[in-house]
Amino acid sequence: MxxxxxxxxxxxxxxxxxxxxxxxxxxIYTQNSFYRPGLEEVLKAGYVTRNPDQKYLxxxxxxxxxxxxxxxxxxxxxxxxx
Numbered sequence: 001m002x003x004x005x006x007x008x009x010x011x012x013x014x015x016x017x018x019x020x021x022x023x024x025x026x027x028i029y030t031q032n033s034f035y036r037p038g039l040e041e042v043l044k045a046g047y048v049t050r051n052p053d054q055k056y057l058x059x060x061x062x063x064x065x066x067x068x069x070x071x072x073x074x075x076x077x078x079x080x081x082x
Contacts, residue, residue, distance in 0.1 A: 009039075023051045024057070046059055
Protein backbone atom coordinates (compact mmCIF):
# COMPACT_ATOMS: atom_id res chain seq x y z
CA MET A 1 0.00 0.00 0.00
CA UNK A 2 1.26 3.47 -0.90
CA UNK A 3 2.06 5.69 2.05
CA UNK A 4 0.07 8.91 2.10
CA UNK A 5 1.88 12.18 2.67
CA UNK A 6 -0.34 14.49 4.66
CA UNK A 7 0.37 17.83 6.21
CA UNK A 8 -0.42 18.65 9.83
CA UNK A 9 -3.85 20.23 9.25
CA UNK A 10 -4.99 17.24 7.22
CA UNK A 11 -3.76 14.82 9.89
CA UNK A 12 -5.58 16.73 12.62
CA UNK A 13 -8.82 16.61 10.65
CA UNK A 14 -8.51 12.86 9.99
CA UNK A 15 -7.67 12.23 13.65
CA UNK A 16 -10.69 14.23 14.77
CA UNK A 17 -12.92 11.98 12.67
CA UNK A 18 -11.31 8.69 13.70
CA UNK A 19 -13.77 6.56 15.68
CA UNK A 20 -16.75 8.73 14.73
CA UNK A 21 -18.98 6.33 12.73
CA UNK A 22 -21.78 8.90 12.48
CA UNK A 23 -19.45 11.71 11.53
CA UNK A 24 -18.82 15.08 13.16
CA UNK A 25 -19.89 18.62 12.51
CA UNK A 26 -16.73 20.35 11.31
CA UNK A 27 -18.43 23.35 9.75
CA ILE A 28 -16.39 25.66 11.96
CA TYR A 29 -13.36 24.44 9.98
CA THR A 30 -14.87 25.88 6.80
CA GLN A 31 -14.80 29.31 8.42
CA ASN A 32 -11.29 28.95 9.82
CA SER A 33 -8.50 30.17 7.54
CA PHE A 34 -6.03 27.71 9.08
CA TYR A 35 -8.11 24.53 8.72
CA ARG A 36 -10.20 25.30 5.62
CA PRO A 37 -7.43 24.41 3.10
CA GLY A 38 -6.77 21.12 4.90
CA LEU A 39 -10.45 20.23 4.97
CA GLU A 40 -10.81 21.05 1.28
CA GLU A 41 -7.80 18.86 0.44
CA VAL A 42 -8.97 15.80 2.41
CA LEU A 43 -12.40 16.10 0.75
CA LYS A 44 -10.82 16.42 -2.69
CA ALA A 45 -8.47 13.49 -2.06
CA GLY A 46 -11.36 11.24 -0.99
CA TYR A 47 -10.30 10.78 2.65
CA VAL A 48 -13.43 12.49 3.96
CA THR A 49 -17.02 12.82 2.79
CA ARG A 50 -20.24 14.30 4.11
CA ASN A 51 -23.24 12.25 5.17
CA PRO A 52 -26.88 13.26 4.57
CA ASP A 53 -26.86 15.08 7.94
CA GLN A 54 -24.01 17.24 6.55
CA LYS A 55 -21.56 15.81 9.07
CA TYR A 56 -18.05 14.97 7.92
CA LEU A 57 -16.85 11.38 8.15
CA UNK A 58 -13.92 9.27 7.08
CA UNK A 59 -14.17 7.23 3.91
CA UNK A 60 -12.61 3.76 3.82
CA UNK A 61 -9.54 5.39 2.25
CA UNK A 62 -9.42 7.92 5.09
CA UNK A 63 -9.81 5.23 7.77
CA UNK A 64 -7.03 3.15 6.25
CA UNK A 65 -4.74 6.16 5.99
CA UNK A 66 -5.23 7.46 9.52
CA UNK A 67 -4.92 3.94 10.96
CA UNK A 68 -1.52 3.62 9.25
CA UNK A 69 -0.43 7.00 10.62
CA UNK A 70 -1.57 6.17 14.16
CA UNK A 71 0.11 2.74 14.10
CA UNK A 72 3.36 4.37 12.93
CA UNK A 73 3.16 6.96 15.72
CA UNK A 74 2.58 4.21 18.30
CA UNK A 75 5.57 2.27 16.96
CA UNK A 76 7.76 5.36 17.07
CA UNK A 77 6.71 6.02 20.67
CA UNK A 78 7.52 2.44 21.68
CA UNK A 79 3.90 1.62 22.55
CA UNK A 80 3.84 -0.98 19.77
CA UNK A 81 6.67 -3.23 18.64
CA UNK A 82 8.32 -2.31 15.38
